[in-house]
Amino acid sequence: MTERWRYPRFFTDNISDDTAVVSGEDVKHITSVLRMRKGSPAVLCDGRRTDYLAELDEVTGDCCTFRVLEKSANEAEPSIYLRLFQAMPKSDKMEFIVQKAVECGAAEIIPIFTKRCVSRPDEKQIAKKLPRYQKIAIEAAKQCGRGIIPTVKKAVEFTDLKNFISTENTGIMFYECSDVPLKNAVSEFRKNVDIVIGSEGGFEPAEAEELQRLGFAAVSLGKRILRCETAPIAAISILMNMTGNM
Secondary structure, three states: OOOHHHOOEEEOOOEOOOEEEEEOHHHHHHHHHOOOOOOOEEEEEOOOOEEEEEEEEEEEOOEEEEEEEEEEEOOOOOOOEEEEEEEOOOOOHHHHHHHHHHHHOOOEEEEEEOOOOOOOOOHHHHHHHHHHHHHHHHHHHHHHOOOOOOEEOOOEEHHHHHHOOOOOOEEEEEOOOOOOEHHHHOOOOOOEEEEEEOEOOEOOHHHHHHHHHOOOEEEEOOOOOOOOOOHHHHHHHHHHHHOOOO
């Protein structure tokens, strides 16, 4: 029972101290892909930071019923709530960013359109992409043992960013023109942390100035210029390490 990380993991809100029910697309995965049988172990999560060690009891139609053996607090969730504001990259790089950001500990991902974004899908195109992004987030959360399902929100324009941030949060802009290390720019972290990452071309100077006016610290990720899909992973990893969550 000590190697529960090896067991398949599913999210469900239909759970009690004794039983849990998994439905939807996960049922096909349980029965056809994993070929789980009565008594097969799994870890179920209620999406509110509680894990349940359980074993499959019954499969009926489009539902799998599990018998709960024990419950415990999820240990994989960071102590900080990190939101990633990611400038929309070209091609399918956003899918990679969503997957890895969730694995590293991001709780929320909000695509933004900055002036230097090469990719600028319209509202209908974004609406089609969001379900795909969210599915990737869910699968990544299962794989890495998260205690919540991180959310991918609707893309917003840079000019609307001010409506989503709070001065009560720690705000950090990872800026290619900054030479200030993160440890020098932020002495302590609040529970909620907002980070902003630019697109392939980085930020316009006016955008960087606006973010600083809004309270974001301009921080460097080092002397090497990272790709837009590498920068958020490096940034989140550094922040998780600095806050004791790595």
